Amino acid sequence: xxxxxxxxxxxxxxxxxxxxxxxxxxxxxxxxxxxxxxxxxxxxxxxxxxxxxxxxxxxxxxxxxxxxxxxxxxxxxxxxxxxxxxxxxxxxxxxxxxxxxxxxxxxxxxxxxxxxxxxxxxxxxxxxxxxxxxxxxxxxxxxxxxxxxxxxxxxxxxxxxxxxxxxxxxxxxxxxxxxxxxxxxxxxxxxxxxxxxxxxxxxxxxxxxxxxxxxxxxxxxxxxxxxxxxxxxxxxxxxxxxxxxxxxxxxxxxxxxxxxxxxxxxxxxxxxxxxxxxxxxxxxxxxxxxxxxxxxxxxxxxxxxxxxxxxxxxxxxxxxxxxxxxxxxxxxxxxxxxxxxxxxxxxxxxxxxxxxxxxxxxxxxxxxxxxxxxxxxxxxxxxxxxxxxxxxxxxxxxxx
Numbered sequence: 030x031x032x033x034x035x036x037x038x039x040x041x042x043x044x045x046x047x048x049x050x051x052x053x054x055x056x057x058x059x060x061x062x063x064x065x066x067x068x069x070x071x072x073x074x075x076x077x078x079x080x081x082x083x084x085x086x087x088x089x090x091x092x093x094x095x096x097x098x099x100x101x102x103x104x105x106x107x108x109x110x111x112x113x114x115x116x117x118x119x120x121x122x123x124x125x126x127x128x129x130x131x132x133x134x135x136x137x138x139x140x141x142x143x144x145x146x147x148x149x150x151x152x153x154x155x156x157x158x159x160x161x162x163x164x165x166x167x168x169x170x171x172x173x174x175x176x177x178x179x180x181x182x183x184x185x186x187x188x189x190x191x192x193x194x195x196x197x198x199x200x201x202x203x204x205x206x207x208x209x210x211x212x213x214x215x216x217x218x219x220x221x222x223x224x225x226x227x228x229x230x231x232x233x234x235x236x237x238x239x240x241x242x243x244x245x246x247x248x249x250x251x252x253x254x255x256x257x258x259x260x261x262x263x264x265x266x267x268x269x270x271x272x273x274x275x276x277x278x279x280x281x282x283x284x285x286x287x288x289x290x291x292x293x294x295x296x297x298x299x300x301x302x303x304x305x306x307x308x309x310x311x312x313x314x315x316x317x318x319x320x321x322x323x324x325x326x327x328x329x330x331x332x333x334x335x336x337x338x339x340x341x342x343x344x345x346x347x348x349x350x351x352x353x354x355x356x357x358x359x360x361x362x363x364x365x366x367x368x369x370x371x372x373x374x375x376x377x378x379x380x381x382x383x384x385x386x387x388x389x390x391x392x393x394x395x396x397x398x399x400x401x402x403x404x405x406x407x408x409x410x411x412x413x414x415x416x417x418x419x420x421x422x423x424x425x426x427x428x429x
Contacts, residue, residue, distance in 0.1 A: 041408070057341070064322040078321060078334050151391045179231060180234070268412030312331060
């Protein structure tokens with residue numbers, strides 16, 4: 030039987046997938062009725078894979094499910110990067126960046142530096158008694174941290190973040206996305222040249238002097254790496270923090286519990302990653318014919334692995350639409366699985382844990398603005414669009 034492709038706008042009920050509020054009802058129906066469904070997408074037809082076991086297997090097995098599919102979409106704005114590599118090539122390039130983002134590299138004073146950035150931002154609104162925690166905190170905080178890791182000037186973070194947003198918005202505005210890709214490359218070029226001449230120990234220096242099989246990365250390879258890291262290092266953490274805050278603010282009894290017991294913060298993040306995965310979809314290409322949930326998929330087929338659907342699969346997670354801090358640590362796939370497991374996952378979790386801890390310390394009585402209309406939105410990347418809150422204003426004496 031040949032399955033007909035369904036246009037994405039018809040499937041999800043909107044052509045603006047960046048503003049999509051609830052894909053989960055659609056995913057639930059797909060898991061039940063058509064777990065592997067061809068969908069008309071911006072770069073042609075892709076087959077959505079929605080069940081947990083199928084998604085996990087495709088993430089695990091890169092000898093059958095290739096990452097080269099990313100060259101058709103992500104690479105349009107990122108250039109050639111690790112996300113389109115398989116096998117030994119992927120491992121060699123992953124080994125360049127992983128040490129800089131590994132737990133051992135985050136020891137020493139790094140957590141204190143991250144905390145100081147969080148408190149610097151909170152200082153701007155703590156005495157006001159109200160804020161939008163998206164625009165005034167979660168949007169800004171991760172990129173300020175990542176700018177420090179890269180060794181970029183602190184005053185440039187806002188512009189770099191705007192370029193990152195344009196990059197991931199290429200589906201909505203291709204010309205703007207491609208322009209941001211070129212502009213970011215032009216911006217990063219002088220920093221790369223300076224680090225090649227005089228390394229300073231930051232991540233740009235590490236990439237500038239890294240070697241793969243005895244040869245240094247070219248300028249184009251380094252810039253492509255940096256584009257990817259800016260998006261991965263800032264955008265995903267931004268959405269993780271925002272969604273964790275949204276979850277707690279919309280579950281005030283759990284917010285109260287976490288405020289009183291910060292040892293629950295890892296559970297908050299683990300459940301947020303499952304409940305509202307910051308990265309909702311990733312792509313693969315089949316290298317041979319394969320059968321997924323009884324559906325025969327030909328070789329050379331583009332797949333979209335629905336991470337968000339897999340993490341709400343009722344066969345793996347009881348009552349999956351419920352945010353539950355008492356849920357046992359789960360086998361969610363928010364950070365991927367296998368060889369391509371997110372290299373920056375520990376960094377993202379550290380940043381998010383420090384951010385939540387600082388906000389709960391500084392903003393007692395934290396609660397949503399009465400009548401606030403806010404939601405988690407998006408399909409490729411998901412996070413809250415706004416988080417207007419009230420809290421007990423901090424006194425001058427408290428921070429003296």
